[in-house]
Amino acid sequence: MELEFDPLLLRSLNLFLLVSFAFLLVKIWKKIETYFHKPTPKLPPGPTKLPLIGNIHNLHNLVVGGGLAHHVFGDLAKKYGLLMHLQLGEISTVVVSSAKLAKEILATHHPSFAGRPANLATRIIGMSKKISLLLLMEEISKLAESIIQSSGGSPGGVLVNLTHKLFEYSSSVICRAAFGRICKDKDTMIKRVKIALALVGGFNLADVFPSLKFLPIITGLKHKLLEAHHKIDEILDDVVKQHIENHEIGRKGNAESGDEDLIDVLLRLQQETSTDLQIPIRTRNIKALILDMFTGGTESTAVTIQWALSELMRHPGVMKKAQAQVRQVCKRKKIIEDDDIQNLKYLKMVIQETIRLHTPAPLIPRASRENREINGYMIPNKTQVIVNAWAIARDPEYWDEPEKFKPERFENKSFDYMGTQSEYIPFGTGRRMCPGVTFGLASVELSLAHLLYHFDWRLPDGMMPNDLDMDEVDGLVVGRKTDLQLIATPYHDFPDD
Ligand code: HEM
Numbered sequence: 092m093e094l095e096f097d098p099l100l101l102r103s104l105n106l107f108l109l110v111s112f113a114f115l116l117v118k119i120w121k122k123i124e125t126y127f128h129k130p131t132p133k134l135p136p137g138p139t140k141l142p143l144i145g146n147i148h149n150l151h152n153l154v155v156g157g158g159l160a161h162h163v164f165g166d167l168a169k170k171y172g173l174l175m176h177l178q179l180g181e182i183s184t185v186v187v188s189s190a191k192l193a194k195e196i197l198a199t200h201h202p203s204f205a206g207r208p209a210n211l212a213t214r215i216i217g218m219s220k221k222i223s224l225l226l227l228m229e230e231i232s233k234l235a236e237s238i239i240q241s242s243g244g245s246p247g248g249v250l251v252n253l254t255h256k257l258f259e260y261s262s263s264v265i266c267r268a269a270f271g272r273i274c275k276d277k278d279t280m281i282k283r284v285k286i287a288l289a290l291v292g293g294f295n296l297a298d299v300f301p302s303l304k305f306l307p308i309i310t311g312l313k314h315k316l317l318e319a320h321h322k323i324d325e326i327l328d329d330v331v332k333q334h335i336e337n338h339e340i341g342r343k344g345n346a347e348s349g350d351e352d353l354i355d356v357l358l359r360l361q362q363e364t365s366t367d368l369q370i371p372i373r374t375r376n377i378k379a380l381i382l383d384m385f386t387g388g389t390e391s392t393a394v395t396i397q398w399a400l401s402e403l404m405r406h407p408g409v410m411k412k413a414q415a416q417v418r419q420v421c422k423r424k425k426i427i428e429d430d431d432i433q434n435l436k437y438l439k440m441v442i443q444e445t446i447r448l449h450t451p452a453p454l455i456p457r458a459s460r461e462n463r464e465i466n467g468y469m470i471p472n473k474t475q476v477i478v479n480a481w482a483i484a485r486d487p488e489y490w491d492e493p494e495k496f497k498p499e500r501f502e503n504k505s506f507d508y509m510g511t512q513s514e515y516i517p518f519g520t521g522r523r524m525c526p527g528v529t530f531g532l533a534s535v536e537l538s539l540a541h542l543l544y545h546f547d548w549r550l551p552d553g554m555m556p557n558d559l560d561m562d563e564v565d566g567l568v569v570g571r572k573t574d575l576q577l578i579a580t581p582y583h584d585f586p587d588d
Pocket residue numbers: 197208209212216383384385387388389391392395451452455456517518519520523524525526527528530531532535
């Protein structure tokens with residue numbers, strides 16, 4: 092039997108199939124088209140680039156001197172965006188001024204922007220926490236004692252150059268933590284690190300034209316850097332050698348207390364890892380790490396204490412409240428201990444606000460290790476990425492009256508220093524964040540508490556709070572342009588020995 096179809100039905104079916112097929116073809120075509128015409132993500136926006144120099148002319152304040160990199164980048168970001176591309180000579184640079192994007196770069200996409208891993212530093216500094224706290228106490232007491240002695244009991248007080256005193260204090264702590272009793276050349280080491288830091292801070296033309304090898308030579312930078320490096324290396328070589336010799340005669344702990352200092356810890360790890368067949372720690376890694384701690388730990392701690400004292404002098408009401416709390420909590424004690432610090436809630440808020448307003452290390456430098464798309468823009472491999480932590484800490488989207496010093500803003504906010512809240516990242520965040528965060532904060536808190544407890548502070552020569560110069564000086568760590576000099580009058584609330 093032959094099947095008979097209604098011709099009308101057949102025609103409708105054909106038409107339906109034809110239309111569906113056409114639809115399918117159009118869809119496939121669109122897919123092919125979007126695949127081949129997929130817009131390649133562009134570089135982030137930025138100011139117009141000139142041939143050869145790129146955007147160096149936009150940084151003229153830094154080139155001629157006097158400008159501050161975090162301010163210049165912050166101002167440009169207001170105009171060109173929170174993710175901004177700058178061509179600095181030969182160096183392709185992306186500046187990040189957004190809290191959300193900073194977190195993406197520093198933590199979420201960590202390996203793409205890590206530059207290098209930094210787990211060793213975290214391990215070592217963590218291991219030596221016990222030694223370091225003891226040292227902090229001793230050095231703070233020494234600092235207070237030296238001010239008391241120079242005052243000679245004068246009721247009018249004594250003028251103290253806190254910039255000098257605090258740098259000496261913080262470098263002594265690091266020197267003793269790292270070298271134990273072996274550091275004979277402490278003062279020379281401190282002086283040399285200071286010179287080296289001044290050389291690498293600020294804008295250098297040679298840094299943005301690395302292919303012009305003659306530039307650092309004609310500017311004399313290469314010679315000065317090599318000289319500084321050589322002199323520091325000499326001291327480090329000597330200290331490591333003496334530690335090894337002491338280990339050979341059975342003395343494993345070279346700290347003044349008899350425990351291990353940082354070099355002892357590193358030498359022990361060197362032995363352990365060489366037998367574990369893990370990546371070996373070489374002597375040059377030990378020297379590099381100690382130098383990293385010197386450069387990372389000395390100035391940052393010293394400038395934080397200076398900025399805190401400067402803000403307290405400019406805000407007598409805040410000083411009064413912080414000092415009253417310290418003197419109440421530590422009543423009749425000669426030495427303030429770590430446990431007392433936990434009760435100094437207001438002082439902790441003062442420190443948090445100081446670090447927000449005067450971010451000690453305002454620009455966090457990274458380098459991309461692969462092409463990576465961020466917020467719809469392409470950050471190519473080998474781009475210098477700079478996170479402007481200073482600009483983020485005063486973004487009006489997150490901070491009310493961001494330019495004002497208001498410790499109370501932290502009263503009901505549970506901010507930590509680990510970068511959990513991306514608008515507050517003074518120590519960076521993610522696996523490469525500052526390994527000295529706990530130690531650095533302990534140092535700032537303990538010393539500030541001691542300085543407020545043991546002394547009343549006054550501005551010199553009838554100066555008014557608003558007269559105090561708050562200008563910054565450019566560098567990897569941003570300190571005060573002028574030295575902080577205050578008059579200290581000893582305050583005595585504890586029984587004599
Ligand atoms: C108030 C004090 C301090 C502040 C604000 C501070 C801030 C920072 C910041 C922002 C970074 C870059 C982090 C990143 O790339 O994500 C850093 C790195 C570093 N800091 Fe600190 N720091 C302080 C104290 C210290 C102390 C006391 C030490 C040593 C005991 C230290 C040792 C280091 C080292 C070794 C690095 C380099 C880590 C690396 O390259 O991976 N810092 N610090």
